[in-house]
Amino acid sequence: MxxxxxxxxxxxxxxxxxxxxxxxxxxxxxxxxxxxxTKQRRRVLELLLRxxxxxxxxxxxxxxxxxxxxxxxxxxxxxxxxxxxxxxAHKIExxxxxxxxxxPGERHKPAFLLCSDCGLVAEMRSQGIGEAVRAxxxxxxxxxxxxxVEAEGLCPQCRGARA
Amino acid sequence: MxxxxxxxxxxxxxxxxxxxxxxxxxxxxxxxxxxxxTKQRRRVLELLLRxxxxxxxxxxxxxxxxxxxxxxxxxxxxxxxxxxxxxxAHKIExxxxxxxxxxPGERHKPAFLLCSDCGLVAEMRSQGIGEAVRAxxxxxxxxxxxxxVEAEGLCPQCRGARA
DNA sequence: CCGCCTATTGTTACGTTATAACATGCTCCG
DNA sequence: CGGAGCATGTTATAACGTAACAATAGGCGG
Ligand SMILES: [Zn+2]
Ligand SMILES: [Zn+2]
Ligand SMILES: [Zn+2]
Ligand SMILES: [Zn+2]
Numbered sequence: 185m186x187x188x189x190x191x192x193x194x195x196x197x198x199x200x201x202x203x204x205x206x207x208x209x210x211x212x213x214x215x216x217x218x219x220x221x222t223k224q225r226r227r228v229l230e231l232l233l234r235x236x237x238x239x240x241x242x243x244x245x246x247x248x249x250x251x252x253x254x255x256x257x258x259x260x261x262x263x264x265x266x267x268x269x270x271x272x273a274h275k276i277e278x279x280x281x282x283x284x285x286x287x288p289g290e291r292h293k294p295a296f297l298l299c300s301d302c303g304l305v306a307e308m309r310s311q312g313i314g315e316a317v318r319a320x321x322x323x324x325x326x327x328x329x330x331x332x333v334e335a336e337g338l339c340p341q342c343r344g345a346r347a
Numbered sequence: 348m349x350x351x352x353x354x355x356x357x358x359x360x361x362x363x364x365x366x367x368x369x370x371x372x373x374x375x376x377x378x379x380x381x382x383x384x385t386k387q388r389r390r391v392l393e394l395l396l397r398x399x400x401x402x403x404x405x406x407x408x409x410x411x412x413x414x415x416x417x418x419x420x421x422x423x424x425x426x427x428x429x430x431x432x433x434x435x436a437h438k439i440e441x442x443x444x445x446x447x448x449x450x451p452g453e454r455h456k457p458a459f460l461l462c463s464d465c466g467l468v469a470e471m472r473s474q475g476i477g478e479a480v481r482a483x484x485x486x487x488x489x490x491x492x493x494x495x496v497e498a499e500g501l502c503p504q505c506r507g508a509r510a
Numbered sequence: 511c512c513g514c515c516t517a518t519t520g521t522t523a524c525g526t527t528a529t530a531a532c533a534t535g536c537t538c539c540g
Numbered sequence: 541c542g543g544a545g546c547a548t549g550t551t552a553t554a555a556c557g558t559a560a561c562a563a564t565a566g567g568c569g570g
Pocket of ligand 3: 356361362366
């Protein structure tokens, strides 16, 4: 098992389990840290967990309307703020969209692979990338606080299927 | 001279020269490749070159209005498309804003350091980061096409000045 | 010089993403 | 009960980005 393994997104896996354990991890973390995974926050997280794809805020709003409980933009943005600040979801800057965290509970500086064909998002646990960024920052005496790493291209599936 | 040196942005330097040589590089590249650095494109590039900061499209529009030649959003977005596709400027996804390329002419996958205090942007020539991303992608059989690397934190100046 | 072609710019209108500001409700605890 | 603090509802608007079509400019063959 290498450092980049299990990116959860491009590979086949038991997604029902994936979803459940992510929700459970969120519950646990909230319990442990005195946070509240309220109805709206949980709802948004569940929507994000349906697929390993990024969803825009308005796409989430559409989904919420469709399941009979419409909401307004501030509601979903507030839920997203909560989820992102507590590490249950991440924003994909390149897409102005959000994805459920694939490694909830773990402390991590995430790096993503975005398939430009099918839209799948894989969240890597790449020590190597984090290290490289940290090293570069250090060399320039820059106090690193956050990093955005988003690689775009074709996932193995789509790469194979290209004409 | 290390691989990360000369990030041009946090360090003191002859910025007038910096600006002139970037413009010159753009002229040269355009001449060589049969592109036209038209008035609007050049104008936007000059505005971006004023500082090593990212400017939003509407900030550019304001600046264009202020110097007496107002423009509409499509004008500035078209100029930005040209500059970005030809490597004279880059989009900073995290900020929804644009910055002049600090290494025009060179082929590069840029990585940025963004100071969250003063707003300066440094464009690194980090082979290391690019390599790490490439390696991670390869390991997952992902066909890398483009990468976004944006590190946020405090530049040396602001880091020193913190209370 | 003329007419034509292409690239660029102008103009209007609109779509998408995100937030400000304030009202309301909810829950815990004294 | 009553207030404090957090979460949510509601309205309006800001900020970012693009579609579609009209007008213009500049090169080139005739
Ligand atoms: Zn899954
Ligand atoms: Zn994560
Ligand atoms: Zn400079
Ligand atoms: Zn550059």
